[in-house]
Amino acid sequence: MSDQRPILTTRQGHPVRDNQSLRTVGERGPATLENYQFIEKITHFDRERIPERVVHARGAGAHGYFEAYGTIGGEPASKYTRARVLNETGVKTPMFVRFSTVAGAKESPETARDPRGFAVKFKTVDGNWDLVGNNLKVFFIRDAIKFPDMIHAFKPDPVTNRQEAWRFFDFVAAHPESIHMVTHLKSPWGIPANYREMEGSGVNTYKLVNDQGVAHLCKFHFIPKQGVRNLTSAQAAEIQGRDVGHATKDLYDNIAAGNFPEWEFAVQIMPDGPNEHLSFDPLDDTKLWPVDQFPLLPCGRMVLDRVPDNFFADVEQSAFGTGVLVDGIDFSDDKMLQGRTLSYSDTQRYRVGPNYLQLPINAPAPGVKTSTNQRDGQMTFYVDGVGENKHINYEPSTIGQGLREAPKPAKEYHQPVEGKLGRYQTSRTEDDYTQAGVRYRSFEEWEREDLIANLVADMKECPEAIQLRMVWHFWHADEDYGRRVAEGAGIDLEKAKALPPLPGRAAPHKRLAAETYTDGTQAHKVAAE
Numbered sequence: 001m002s003d004q005r006p007i008l009t010t011r012q013g014h015p016v017r018d019n020q021s022l023r024t025v026g027e028r029g030p031a032t033l034e035n036y037q038f039i040e041k042i043t044h045f046d047r048e049r050i051p052e053r054v055v056h057a058r059g060a061g062a063h064g065y066f067e068a069y070g071t072i073g074g075e076p077a078s079k080y081t082r083a084r085v086l087n088e089t090g091v092k093t094p095m096f097v098r099f100s101t102v103a104g105a106k107e108s109p110e111t112a113r114d115p116r117g118f119a120v121k122f123k124t125v126d127g128n129w130d131l132v133g134n135n136l137k138v139f140f141i142r143d144a145i146k147f148p149d150m151i152h153a154f155k156p157d158p159v160t161n162r163q164e165a166w167r168f169f170d171f172v173a174a175h176p177e178s179i180h181m182v183t184h185l186k187s188p189w190g191i192p193a194n195y196r197e198m199e200g201s202g203v204n205t206y207k208l209v210n211d212q213g214v215a216h217l218c219k220f221h222f223i224p225k226q227g228v229r230n231l232t233s234a235q236a237a238e239i240q241g242r243d244v245g246h247a248t249k250d251l252y253d254n255i256a257a258g259n260f261p262e263w264e265f266a267v268q269i270m271p272d273g274p275n276e277h278l279s280f281d282p283l284d285d286t287k288l289w290p291v292d293q294f295p296l297l298p299c300g301r302m303v304l305d306r307v308p309d310n311f312f313a314d315v316e317q318s319a320f321g322t323g324v325l326v327d328g329i330d331f332s333d334d335k336m337l338q339g340r341t342l343s344y345s346d347t348q349r350y351r352v353g354p355n356y357l358q359l360p361i362n363a364p365a366p367g368v369k370t371s372t373n374q375r376d377g378q379m380t381f382y383v384d385g386v387g388e389n390k391h392i393n394y395e396p397s398t399i400g401q402g403l404r405e406a407p408k409p410a411k412e413y414h415q416p417v418e419g420k421l422g423r424y425q426t427s428r429t430e431d432d433y434t435q436a437g438v439r440y441r442s443f444e445e446w447e448r449e450d451l452i453a454n455l456v457a458d459m460k461e462c463p464e465a466i467q468l469r470m471v472w473h474f475w476h477a478d479e480d481y482g483r484r485v486a487e488g489a490g491i492d493l494e495k496a497k498a499l500p501p502l503p504g505r506a507a508p509h510k511r512l513a514a515e516t517y518t519d520g521t522q523a524h525k526v527a528a529e
């Protein structure tokens with residue numbers, strides 16, 4: 001039977017007749033330099049890696065689609081937003097999703113105790129919309145200028161090249177706003193069982209804008225129809241002994257078996273404005289919006305039904321950013337969101353290259369025509385459509401050719417802004433403990449036990465100054481929480497309680513309001529205090 005397989009060629013299209021042997025002078029002689037076939041093969045190989053992501057390097061991705069319900073919490077979605085992706089029913093908006101861990105390198109274990117990245121690209125009829133979030137719904141810090149310091153403390157030590165618990169807690173101890181996230185992270189919620197059985201959240205606060213130009217503040221969440229499942233440290237260690245890529249395997253196996261993971265997409269909404277009656281700042285991403293005050297309003301569903309044909313092309317080269325919004329969805333003044341928005345496209349121009357948006361994985365859906373006057377740069381793959389006159393790569397043109405501006409929406413949203421330019425601490429209430437305490441008490445006892453055991457092990461790695469300050473924080477969140485960590489790690493609770501407030505921070509006042517929250521999927525409804 002004749003061999004029907006395609007013929008191997010070089011990139012120049014030349015057939016390769018011998019892929020086994022270098023061209024040499026005689027059987028045992030030196031190789032020659034004009035051997036183009038060999039040089040092309042090796043030099044391309046030498047360039048196979050691009051820099052890994054500076055954070056979230058380990059990940060897996062899948063393709064799928066989004067279907068809008070056309071309603072938000074039962075009301076027409078158009079009441080809140082003119083974004084067509086949330087209004088038009090019966091449309092399957094293509095999506096690509098990348099899940100990740102944060103601190104580990106590209107091939108690090110997926111059992112890591114780490115937040116999970118949950119980055120979503122909606123390829124909508126109005127162009128791309130990216131939501132770059134995590135599974136824990138909150139974050140460690142609320143001011144973008146702190147991010148590089150935080151990541152330095154969480155990534156491996158520059159001397160030992162190991163993640164060191166004392167460096168992590170050295171940073172955390174100086175940031176009470178991180179205690180809420182740390183309480184999630186050190187509990188079983190810090191190791192989701194896989195990528196399918198976890199929540200997702202945009203974390204930062206955005207705005208929905210309707211066609212009257214009226215804005216509401218909002219938060220976006222993905223609720224897994226599969227439910228939520230987390231691991232204890234012991235369960236994770238057992239899995240890691242067998243497999244460092246178990247979550248990718250779980251995702252790929254389930255999709256291959258036709259067991260497509262699905263999430264409900266829900267939004268929390270509040271009026272735009274200072275919302276001064278609230279005991280937390282809605283622009284502070286270290287806080288949840290309690291769901292009894294701001295219910296999760298369903299507005300669509302996301303299904304993942306196809307794994308990438310090639311990991312590098314789709315997953316490694318994928319580029320998500322918080323600046324990628326469509327008309328009807330806008331930025332809020334959440335300081336983290338503002339800072340992140342610079343960072344993503346900046347790093348992607350470096351990591352992938354200046355034309356990263358021409359790659360199929362990052363380009364808008366095929367039906368969406370991109371027409372820019374951006375030209376050239378490394379790896380230009382095509383020139384955008386410019387109309388009849390290909391000379392005109394500028395705008396405006398007096399002879400009325402080239403590209404034109406899009407029509408403006410009937411009512412534009414103009415955000416009123418006033419204030420004195422300066423450097424401000426963000427939190428309005430400075431209550432960084434209530435939600436951490438509510439979270440602690442919301443855990444089931446096995447979760448609390450795992451949390452305490454993990455923190456006790458970490459505290460034993462820390463010098464006394466960090467131990468005392470951390471117990472002080474835990475005790476202010478919940479007295480039982482502080483006491484159990486202190487007892488477990490042999491830390492003097494009375495000495496910790498006697499510490500003064502942190503320099504530059506107000507004395508903690510917790511439990512400002514009788515607030516509750518649920519995490520949306522679990523039955524962790526906490527009674528009001």
Ligand code: HEM
Binds near residue numbers: 098100116132202351
């Ligand atoms: C000021 C704060 C932050 C900065 C400066 C920042 C910066 C970055 C950078 C540079 C990357 C690598 C992107 C790439 O190479 O393509 C990244 C990835 C990522 N970040 Fe952030 N980040 C910040 C906060 C956050 C927060 C609060 C979240 C979650 C809510 C988050 C979620 C993610 C995710 C999910 C990815 C991975 C995206 C992917 O899968 O490609 N980041 N971030």
